[in-house]
Amino acid sequence: MSELSVDHLLGIKYLKEEDIQLIFETADHFKEVINRPIKKVPSLRDITIANMFFENSTRTKLSFELAEKRLSADVVNFSASQSSVAKGETLIDTVNNILSMKVDMVVMRHPNPGAGVFLSRHVNASIVNAGDGTHEHPTQALLDSYSIRERLGDVAGKNVVIVGDILHSRVALSNIFALKLQGANVKVCGPKTLIPKYITSLGVEVETNLRAALEWCDVANMLRVQNERMDISYFPTTREYTQQFGVNKKILDSLDKEITIMHPGPINRGVEITSDVADSKQAIILNQVENGVAVRMAVIYLLASKIKQ
């Protein structure tokens, strides 16, 4: 397979397993590129990309922008606070205005689930979803799987537990789709209040005991508790959350194998994981960040080559 089966990256659930492998093989090449003294290739000199962030983001936005620039694409940035959205303009109008300035691709983060899918149906550009509400964050899931592959050789057959706020997490959802597609075994772990009632329909198991989850897994992906998305308290206090679902060095050392710790960031140190875990050699958190650039380069490169056809 030499090209993606899709024209947009809207979510992992719209991809095939071969798409993921193609993205990873392409990312392998770009990872080598970004470790050269000259970290840049001229591939996308004829492509203009708009990064449209309707919701705050630091690392994802930076990662996309670096990926685009290292492919030599022209890049324009836009964030909602400085835009006409505040003046009441609709999403379609905002994006169409930018597209009429001859933009080829839109990387969008948006607070509403399905905003990327909605946009792809109404505007004429390739759309990359950089996170849409509680729906999907496909590039995060791709870089997470890529990092597992890098650390453990393969994703298929591995036991992965996703710990924390599953209910409000696009990262969890995209990771579940990506891991299942590649043949991993997936459990979710957290307080029942933060686990969707119908999550097992996605082929994952629910584990409410952290120790049992950690004993089972090869990889633990620790999610941040998304207080900003909660309309009521789903647990009494952060302190009590940490007592049940926080990972510290003591627990890790008591396991009879060395598991890999991941985190999509930003970390609440001392809540989901303690500092000594975050900074330990078992954690691949910074590898994830580095791989994020290579994976995003791959995604953009592969979608752009479809535009050029």
Add this chain to the structure above:
Amino acid sequence: MNILLKAAKIIDPSSEHHLKAKDIFIENGVISKIEDEIAPGTETKILSIKGLHVSNGWFDTSVSFGEPGYEERETIANGLLTAAKSGFTSVAVNPNSNPVIDSNADIGFLKNKALGNAVNLYPIGALTVNSEGVDLSEVYDMKSAGAIAFGDYQKSITNANLVKIALQYVQNFDGLILSFPSEKKIAGKGVVNEEVNATKLGLKGIPALAEELNIARDLFILEYTGGKLHIPTISTAKSVQLIKEAKEKGLDVSCSVAIHNMVLTDDVLNTFDANYKVLPPLRTQSDIEALITGVKEGIIDFVTSDHNPIDVEWKKREFEHALYGTIGLESAFGALNTIFGTEKTIELLTKGKERFGLNTSKIALGEKADISLFNPEETYIFDKENIYSQSKNSAFIGQGLKGKVIGIYNNGQLITNE
């Protein structure tokens, strides 16, 4: 003008002509002859249409027209014309306008707007002032002006004591209370059915529990207070069961189901198309089966289009930001006829007017002609060109339907969609 319907098959089990094709002569708005063959006189409009069927006029218990205040969604004039072209001679209009219909004068406004229309407009008054759920509005005064029932459309009554007081208060004048079934805190910020699809799509779910809990609460209150309660648009299998048990207990409760909740499941949400954003949300196939069984067994008293025109500015946007509602008058007959067949569909569309204090019409000599005209055999794909409403927000676009409406005759006026 006098009208002669040629070879119209009559669907009316109470008539001696049930299932027979007859010529029907309507003179000055009254049925004056029903015979095998009637010769047309002068100044008679002849309606000779292949496959013509006729029944008593259809009634919809829940439509919204926007006016006053939301004329960009729909006006009363075009709303009533849409009803007529969709085969309905009577519609109950919800109070969800701006201002909310919560006073005698507001009811008068609606009645006046519909004066002389072919379609009978029956207003539903808001149960609480401005539909805010705090103070009872002047329900007696509204009843005097022509309101047929009282409810706050899709705003559930969060204060249980208000339900109790309302059910007690309206008993003086045999009033009917509508209580939309949704426990607000459980429903939370949900926008679709809480199930597999909501989980996959990352959309916040409304648990079936929210609906069922509210119904259970209202039924407990009804058992205590007595009075007449109508629960509009139920959508879950367990809700059907709750109503069934209440009826077996002898409680004076009725309920309805929206037609789209019997046709579509939440599987259609994959595209995030806001035309499928409705309240109550589209549920699952097993709910649909329970709802259809409930209708067949008479547990569910009414089927409604829950017609709710929303202009494109409030539909063509991000799913969470779009307003709830679908139009449904135009597709109502075709959708029901596809599920239930003609005789049952006509029964569903004509029964139960007395629940809302309205008279039932009859196809008989000397009766006022209040009839719907249709062809139950015609099949077609429902499309934008089948929409008469000002707003085009139909969840039925692309659905294959069997059964097309020809029009109505009511209040001395013939309206057809030809």
